[in-house]
Amino acid sequence: MPELPEVETVRRGLLPAMKGKTLVKLELNRKNLRFEFDSDLAATLEGRQIADIERRSKYLLMHFHSAKNKETLIGHLGMSGKFTIFSHNEAKMREKQKHDHVVFYLDDGTEIVYNDPRRFGFLVLAAQGEWQAHKLIRDIGPEPLTDDFDAAHLAKKSAGKSGNIKNHLLNQKIVAGLGNIYVCEALFRAKIDPTKPASILATKADKPTKVCILLVPIVKDILAEAIKAGGSTLNDYRQTDGNLGYFQHRFVAYGREGEDCVTDNCKAQIIRIVQSGRSTFYCPSCQK
Ligand SMILES: [Zn+2]
Structure with a gap:
């Protein structure tokens, strides 16, 4: 499951492929992912320029601009969501894969495919200037890498x-x-x-x-x-x-149940407990 660093990496990967380009066509191969797509999603965004891609928490924010409007597409990768970039030349040979649910066709021939076998991901549209107030975003605490988190x-x-x-x-x-x-x-x-x-x-x-x-x-x-x-x-x-x-x-605690603790001179092994239904991995000797 992607966490903040993975989503940030996705953002950084998508940015040079999408920023400043115009979305020629938005192909939606189903009615929904985790949530149903807005009925006018493709019609709203086609012909628009992608002005920027930001990230807030684990949400990708694709800002679409036209002369009059600035809607934001809020994206989440869920458990298994994945974007793949096909350049103009690669796109000619692209074969449709199972679970390719959304395709962004850009004006330079780039195709960006969203594939998500488990469909916990989503793409929802926030009205002009309202992404910060969107119910998915508004109650989120400070970004951990900013000074607001201290x-x-x-x-x-x-x-x-x-x-x-x-x-x-x-x-x-x-x-x-x-x-x-x-x-x-x-x-x-x-x-x-x-x-x-x-x-x-x-x-x-x-x-x-x-x-x-x-x-x-x-x-x-x-x-x-x-x-x-x-x-x-x-x-x-x-x-x-x-x-x-x-x-x-490579993680030093996560997923390492039964393995030796990496701390110098610690003879203990990492253990796994369950807290609120989720696994916690830790060293019972080092972590007091
Ligand atoms: Zn230890």
């Missing part, structure tokens, strides 16, 4: 919270785009026991504790490193099959 913010949101810190960090209202994998990795690097209450991040006066001050830059570093790794794989990916968004990171 120890003071995290402490304020954590004060008195008795729920475990793992689930707390997955709450999109507290911080945007953090998913299961990167929360596990951040708690491992910060040596925080994922079963501890979120309130360990705040003092009685709602100020950041030492743990909180340690954790925030670790979250930022882990995401930034993953985005950097994704960026470095972009070229390779583009050369092989044009697929964007799924590249293999």
